[in-house]
Ligand SMILES: *Cc1c(COP(=O)(O)O)cnc(C)c1O
């Protein structure tokens with residue numbers, strides 16, 4: 534029998550016909566083309582939060598395909614932060630000495646229209662096979678300096694519990710791996726996925742010297758609905774540290790009021806703001822881009838007005854794989 538979250542995944546809006554029940558669509562052929570670049574999926578949870586009467590609704594902008602995604606500027610790239618250049622074995626990126634990224638799936642519950650991995654997540658790219666996992670383990674055995682493994686994608690928490698268990702079991706066989714970190718937007722878009730079974734599974738693979746960190750991705754205060762608060766509470770109550778990395782997005786969160794509300798609401802539910810990312814130069818995301826000077830000015834406004842524990846680092850990922858740098862303010 535399907536669990537509630539799995540059922541919810543089967544009920545996502547994935548076609549223009551389904552989307553049309555919520556808002557009138559002009560230019561269907563153009564939108565069809567947009568969806569050729571990145572799939573459409575909106576969970577029923579997020580559908581309930583979107584204000585479909587307002588074409589500029591921030592939650593709508595983040596999830597509904599837009600013809601502006603077809604506008605590609607010369608500086609925009611398929612792989613904007615050079616993940617492929619730093620990939621010694623398939624499905625793994627090793628850019629910093631002490632930590633690696635593993636792409637455990639390219640599936641997401643909701644496809645964010647600004648996604649920087651959109652040309653992977655948006656296509657039906659398969660995730661790692663058992664053989665790929667063997668190669669990843671061999672790489673980690675050869676690289677004992679890697680203390681932290683970050684499961685990313687796609688969204689790792691769209692995997693089934695037994696698939697996650699396989700990854701955790703595999704990683705815990707490596708004495709050099711101390712920390713597991715999970716990058717996920719499921720607490721935002723599919724909070725029903727944070728079941729007590731999932732939390733119990735996490736706990737089985739944690740102890741006082743082997744934590745699990747969850748880094749989630751809220752961008753707007755209206756994404757924090759009662760179901761989201763509950764999902765976060767289940768994680769934090771279980772001893773999982775939850776932090777938030779968001780993206781600065783035009784029309785979504787590019788005012789000091791919205792950002793302070795977001796960060797206050799997050800610390801109030803025990804989520805610690807971690808990064809505010811300058812939007813990467815992914816193809817077709819120009820309509821979301823906020824100039825860096827504006828981002829710096831926003832951070833200046835927050836500093837002093839907002840408790841220090843609620844202020845994230847504003848960072849830029851340098852194109853070509855050089856890594857993240859903090860933007861001074
Ligand atoms: C962003 C990133 C990380 C994580 O960096 P933190 O600063 O620890 O959050 C790890 N590996 C790669 C390749 C990254 O791009």
Ligand code: SF4
Nearest residue numbers: 641644645648687718
């Ligand atoms: S959840 Fe993450 S990987 Fe998936 S579409 Fe959104 S930003 Fe991209």
